[in-house]
Amino acid sequence: MRKIDLTSFRVARSETARDINRRIVLDLIRTRQPVSRADLARHSGLQPSTLSAIAEQLIAEEWVTEGALGHIPRGRKPRFLQLNGQRAAVIGINVRPAITTIALADLNARFIAQQSITTATDPQIFVKELGQRVKAFVKSNAQVFYEGIGVSLPGRVDRESQRLVFAPNLGWRDVDFKGPLERATGLSVEIENAANACALAEIWFNNHSNGVRDLIAVTVAEGIGTGIIANGQLISGSTGMAGEFGHVSLNEDGPPCKCGNRGCWEVYASNSATIRAYMQATSNSRSHKPSISQPSNEPTFEDILRLAGQGDVRAVEVLERMAYYLGVGMSMLITGIAPSLIVLVGEVTRAWDRVGPIVQRVIAERSPTAPMTRIIPAEEAAQPRLRGTIALVLQKHFGAPSTA
Amino acid sequence: MRKIDLTSFRVARSETARDINRRIVLDLIRTRQPVSRADLARHSGLQPSTLSAIAEQLIAEEWVTEGALGHIPRGRKPRFLQLNGQRAAVIGINVRPAITTIALADLNARFIAQQSITTATDPQIFVKELGQRVKAFVKSNAQVFYEGIGVSLPGRVDRESQRLVFAPNLGWRDVDFKGPLERATGLSVEIENAANACALAEIWFNNHSNGVRDLIAVTVAEGIGTGIIANGQLISGSTGMAGEFGHVSLNEDGPPCKCGNRGCWEVYASNSATIRAYMQATSNSRSHKPSISQPSNEPTFEDILRLAGQGDVRAVEVLERMAYYLGVGMSMLITGIAPSLIVLVGEVTRAWDRVGPIVQRVIAERSPTAPMTRIIPAEEAAQPRLRGTIALVLQKHFGAPSTA
DNA sequence: CTATATTATTCGCGCCCCGAACTAAATAGG
């Protein structure tokens, strides 16, 4: 039975059936390519005749190309279909406090070109600069057709106004990325919170997530973000504000947080929190001063990871503390939302050998009756934030409508 | 754009467009009745011709009847359409620890008949007895056609197996309601957690929820349950286990909870918690013993409400404590999920004059940047749990597919 | 009685899925 939305609707027209089936077929090609029309018909349940018609359309619109002949034991050899790698594609922009990455990807979300710029501190100046950079970037790859631009932002995005509401680690408030970028490039722009982008990337591109309809991406950096996919859909909340579990208070008498509350999850389990804990531990006993890469005496989170790897006792301690609190917060998510998968994104995954078992233990202790929720570290190399921006743009054309 | 589900799909057939539009029209009739075909065409965006065809079908299938003529200043008078009140309807069953209610409702979810039985302590015996009772109940209303049976249960329901997994306040584990009831009555049975049923009831039948796509029903009784609707859909989690925010720990050093953890929300804010707090307060100072209705010296939650109404200082104190913690837990929900509406269900709403302002204050203090989330008490008279079971059955036939 | 407004139905067209028949192309085996 098709899932029902009681509050908003769009009526079906004659073309709606084709639209639905096109998306289903396009998504099947994406996930199973190279694949024959016959296989697609079998997997989709559509008639071979219908499938041929849809394939013809997709080929005409250059979404899909015909490839090599397949090999089967008997009978006519199938002609494989695959996504058109030449029909590039999508611009993805990942804005982070220090560095912003601009990338070009094809329909398979393979990155063709990539460049980084420093993120200016003033949002207006930065948006202007970004527009020019992207414009130049688009020109330098002028041979291709562009589907659109996806932007991942380290803060909350309002769904209706399509503006960045607040980015705590940049101190930005109410910034319009969509308008300026669209004017600069002439392409349509989709913006999304970084944690949501990671969740999208996971469900789109990761084999771990095959068949998964409920997952949470937890991004751990200066703060903690959570991107929630439930029933196969990104949860946005009333104005896109859902997912601020990083600012749920674990202890109302805990240390103060930038958000005004006390004892928020990210006050215990973020990179910044771990750096603070390390500073406290070393200032308490000044006998020992390990080498750190900054001129000030504040280490970076990478320093702590490195020191822990070298066996520094205090670094190991604060990492274990971080792991403990990551487990505490994830227990909350598991108890409340019961996802089948939690993906952890952040530098801390580099120390997963040390961190992972503690997280697992805490969750096992605190959610004994919880369902089997797998916890996996995201691969940093896959650039989840950036890859999510590609999914953000492509999802308009792929995938099947909700079913129950 | 239609919302996309990347992991499960059902292809569209020729009849799919009609199926979608039928549901939209049926839901429009439900919410706007009595309403003319012309109005339906305008509100749905369908052509008058299409709408007439759909109306004809709905009338033929007896979902809808033609009613009186409307009055407009000029032109042909419209013939109103309305849901067929004669085509009853739905059996709703609300299982609660002490009492189970069986009701018959028409398509408008108006209750036609209702009876209560005591809930047996042994689940097997109870299911058997319930089956016989429902069978008799169905027979006594034999003139009508039955759409199905909806059951609200005070515990977690597994979506796949369609069984009650665990009902803590009854001590039941892994009970099959669906199978026995279907065999006894020959009708299809849908089971759902009570908090989810309340959330459904709210979004289906309450005017407060017009246009709301993100709401949470918080049921407060012996424990605390949360039913979450996001993007217009009930969130079920990987196996229907979502919504156990009542067992999220607010304080890891808090009092132990039945679930094995410490300091769970429901240890602070449930009816049972409030009774415990009251007992402690009175045992500490034995000077004063107010009248309570139980033979033991443990008051019921109703006793505490009554005593607070009479000005009993300790009763007021523990109610205010309960209100405080209700606010704390709801802050967590608002921060994490950002619903536009939270509906509170439970006896505590009778003291909303006292409790409401405290809840609002705590939320305002803890979620200063949170979006406007309205908090409203559910009307007890509307029987939200029971009414939700009606929606549970009817939702198969009403409503529009998800859109973005 | 006529012009106008509004509701509702009729009918031809086009989109699109289905399913049966058919074409295409490969292998197995005599």
Place this chain on the structure above:
DNA sequence: CCTATTTAGTTCGGGGCGCGAATAATATAG
């Protein structure tokens, strides 16, 4: 080498359904 068999993919007629224009059915105003 030739034929039966198997699998891939296309063609085509039929039916469901939405669109939109024309038409029928009523109502009021003047």
